Each structure stands twice: as structure tokens, then as C-alpha cells.
Amino acid sequence: MIINHPLLGPRDAAEFVYLGDAALIDRPDPSVADAAEKFHEYGYLRDNPAGEHQELWYHEQGDRSWLVVTRNTLSHEISKVELARDVAVARGRGR
Amino acid sequence: MRYSALKILKEGLTGNKGWKPVWREPEPKKEYDVIIIGGGGHGLATAYYLSKVYGVTNVAVLEKGWIGSGNVGRNTTIIRSNYMLPGNQPFYEMSLKLWEGLEQDFNYNAMVSQRSILNLFHSDGQRDAFVRRANAMMLSDAGAELADAAQLRRELPFLDFDNARFPIKGGLYQRRGGTVRHDAVAWGFARGADMNGVDIIQNCEVTGFHIENGVCTGVETNKGPIKANKVASCVAGSSSRVMALAGMRLPIESHVLQAFVTEGLKPTLPGVITFGAGHFYVSQSDKGGLVFGGDIDGYNTYAQCGNLPVVEDVAEGGMAIMPMIGRARLLRSWGGLMDMSMDGSPFIDKTHVEGLFFNGGWCYGGFKATPASGYCYAHLLAKDEPHPNATEMRLDRFISGHIIDEKGQGNQPNLH
Numbered sequence: 001m002i003i004n005h006p007l008l009g010p011r012d013a014a015e016f017v018y019l020g021d022a023a024l025i026d027r028p029d030p031s032v033a034d035a036a037e038k039f040h041e042y043g044y045l046r047d048n049p050a051g052e053h054q055e056l057w058y059h060e061q062g063d064r065s066w067l068v069v070t071r072n073t074l075s076h077e078i079s080k081v082e083l084a085r086d087v088a089v090a091r092g093r094g095r
Numbered sequence: 096m097r098y099s100a101l102k103i104l105k106e107g108l109t110g111n112k113g114w115k116p117v118w119r120e121p122e123p124k125k126e127y128d129v130i131i132i133g134g135g136g137h138g139l140a141t142a143y144y145l146s147k148v149y150g151v152t153n154v155a156v157l158e159k160g161w162i163g164s165g166n167v168g169r170n171t172t173i174i175r176s177n178y179m180l181p182g183n184q185p186f187y188e189m190s191l192k193l194w195e196g197l198e199q200d201f202n203y204n205a206m207v208s209q210r211s212i213l214n215l216f217h218s219d220g221q222r223d224a225f226v227r228r229a230n231a232m233m234l235s236d237a238g239a240e241l242a243d244a245a246q247l248r249r250e251l252p253f254l255d256f257d258n259a260r261f262p263i264k265g266g267l268y269q270r271r272g273g274t275v276r277h278d279a280v281a282w283g284f285a286r287g288a289d290m291n292g293v294d295i296i297q298n299c300e301v302t303g304f305h306i307e308n309g310v311c312t313g314v315e316t317n318k319g320p321i322k323a324n325k326v327a328s329c330v331a332g333s334s335s336r337v338m339a340l341a342g343m344r345l346p347i348e349s350h351v352l353q354a355f356v357t358e359g360l361k362p363t364l365p366g367v368i369t370f371g372a373g374h375f376y377v378s379q380s381d382k383g384g385l386v387f388g389g390d391i392d393g394y395n396t397y398a399q400c401g402n403l404p405v406v407e408d409v410a411e412g413g414m415a416i417m418p419m420i421g422r423a424r425l426l427r428s429w430g431g432l433m434d435m436s437m438d439g440s441p442f443i444d445k446t447h448v449e450g451l452f453f454n455g456g457w458c459y460g461g462f463k464a465t466p467a468s469g470y471c472y473a474h475l476l477a478k479d480e481p482h483p484n485a486t487e488m489r490l491d492r493f494i495s496g497h498i499i500d501e502k503g504q505g506n507q508p509n510l511h
Contacts, residue, residue: 036494044346045345046344046346049335050349071394
């Protein structure tokens, strides 16, 4: 697979480390009453869809950036690559 | 029809005209006591033990494709019980004991060959870890034997003992481990279940569940609705897709694992050998091909094919322990879908829906577990309580904290 890095251009997927579903950006609020349940869902339960999947890849052998890659799990086709930082900021996380 | 030497002789002399199909192809009935979704090794084993041990015979196995078309037909055929944790090891030892008596039990030649499995170690620290594992194995009567480098040099002279990075210091043997003819496992269980009255329905895809007031009363299929008192999912890599139809999210990611076979060679590997410094395992099939594999590709996928970086990694693992493998030409490779769980261990459990049961999360270790998985799942379905050897394989273990993490990797499925 080739991941089209937003800053570096097309890079071999072998340079990256895969973390998982990009929902991991949305860490629950630890101060809410049902935080234990929310963290269980966050840490352990996954949608695991067949089809389009947003996921976190880390460019370990490159610029060490985290990316959100939108990839089809049936065909391995990558339709979109964003910096995870931009996604997190757009979702109201981070600075 | 029972197979026997006499029967083979008689058929051989009369032109082999008396062999008949070994399972029926029935149309689904309107209602069953138990519906098993998934006609793979585990599903068929469940049907077999349900009908044989627990006396539940009004059972249907629904298979989307043809039986044995999933992982039971695409694995590296290894059986072993060299686990460590108490939630796993007695279960896998039960499985190995069932393998040992399986062919006599279901009267079918599954070519169970206890040719031994050897886990190599490459450092003092790894030897200590393997000694600990060996002790855990002996606690469950699985048998374990530590071999030093001198012994291995005599037995397996082709290994690269003096490799600069990964010198071989010894290995952990389980002599009772080995290989099995994988397709025959599916066929043998299917035949046995069919003879006990189980309906095996192929080309029947489950498209939904009938759930009323928290009770599952049957399934919707491409052959129409079928009612059941109990519905049992057993679909490995497709677990998340099927259980999503019942509104469930699972602690599972689907990944692809690749496997490889070389051209046929003369007998060279006596048993199964695994690399301790990377991920590589190899055995030789009865046809002569070297069957080997390594890590999963490491990203979510439902495509039954992998990518080249892992092919390279597996080849490097092979070259690191037995350089002679570099002369063998690769005949074919393929991929299968692994239901990778969050702690690397499986589930055999009820769900929050009454009458709906779940078996999955086998990661890439499901084949060796086939008989015990079927037996324990059948026990759960028949008695509504877990088999004593599968009490820890619960779906709620991540919230209760009772995880079964053999490798201590945490909730990162691609590291298990």
C-alpha cells in the first residue's frame, strides 16, 4: 500500500506503524459519571467495518507524524489522508 | 456408512462405485432447536458435539459459501497446547486430547500427525521464559521438554545455530504437538454431524436476527426466515459484521494473516519448528511442501490477501533459522481473515440478547482449538453454562479486568 502523506507525498506503508480506528482520537471525559463504561467502549470495543475505515497511522520511519487515513478494508484503496493533528483540532481536541 | 479397511478393499475390487456423498444437502426447516451460523471447523465441531455428546439433534448449520471455505481450509494446520495462562492452557490441552482420539471418534481420516513442535530460543532470558512456560504446560499434563543446543545440533543439523544476531541456544519441545489435514477436519465433523441428524445448509447467508424484547427467536436468511430457540454465531473473521446485525460492537478487529507453501521437497523437517527471535513457523506437509507463515499484516482488513512487506518479513525469518529454505521455490501464498481480539484470547459466551450466543476472537490460533471450541460451545448451548475449561472466555472480561493476555501486549490487536 502507498500512503499519500500530506507533507511528504507518496510513502510506502511499511514506513508506518498502525494503531487502529481513528475513533481513538475521541478520548472520553474521565470526570463523567459513567466514565468506566465509556473508557471500556473506547479502549476495547471497535466498529471493525467492512468498507470505508478511518484509521491512525504513525510515520515512524519518516517525519513521526500521526495521520488519519481513510481506507477501504475490502479493497485496501486509500481515499483520503490527513494529519491527525488537523482532524483532532477540527473535532475540538488539542490546541 | 462406516469407513473400514474391509470397505476400502471391497470398493477397490468393485471399481469404487459404492461411495456416496457423506452429507445431505437439505432445504432448511421452518424451525430448529439450535441454529449455528458458520459452517467452518468450529461451527461443524459444535454441531457434531451437540448432537453426539449432548443429544441435541434438531440443529442447523448455516453456511454462506461452502463448508470449510474459510479459515479451516486456509491455515498452517498446526496443533499444540503450549500456552501458559490458566484461562487458556487447560482448554488447549483438552483440545489436543480430543485431537488424539478424533479419528476413531468420528471415523474419518484427518491425518492427525503428532510429529512434535519445537519453539526455538535465542537468549538466556528467553530460555527462562520458556522454562516457566514448560512448567505451566506440565501443570496441565500437556508434557514439555527442554532441549539444549547440543541436542538440537544432533537432531536438526540444518538450523543456523551460529547466526550472528539470533544464535540458537535451545528449544522447548512439545512432542505431542503436530499437524492435521485441515480440510478433512471440516469434512469429518460435517459427516459426523450429518449422520446424527444435523442439517448442513450451504449457500445460506444470514442477513439479520429476529430479536423481540431482548430475546432472539431466529434468523433472516437469503432462503427465508428460520426460527430457533438458540442462535449461535461462529464466523471467525466476519464476527463483527454478523454481530453488528444484532446491534453489538465486539472487542475484535479483523486482520489478514498470510501463509505460504513451497514446491514439494523430499522429507526434511521432522516436525513443526518456530523461530523465537521473530515470527516464523514452518512444517512440511505430507506432500512435501514446506508450509510456513509469520505475522499478520497488521491493519484492519476484510480482503483475503496481504501485502508484500510481510512476505519479505516472513522470508527473512525463515532465512534466519534455516538458510537452506532460500533454495526452495514458493508455490503459492494466500491470506485468511483473523478475528483479532483485544487480549489475544477467544470468546465462548452468551450475549446480552437471550438465546444469542457468540464464539470468536480466535486470532490466528483457531485451528488447534477446533475440537475443544466445538465441545465447549456445545456445552454452553446445551446446558446454558460454560464448560469448566472455558469459564474465562467471557465477552465482559475487559470491563471486569479478567483479561487473558498471553503476551502482555495490552489492547492492541495487531501485536497479539
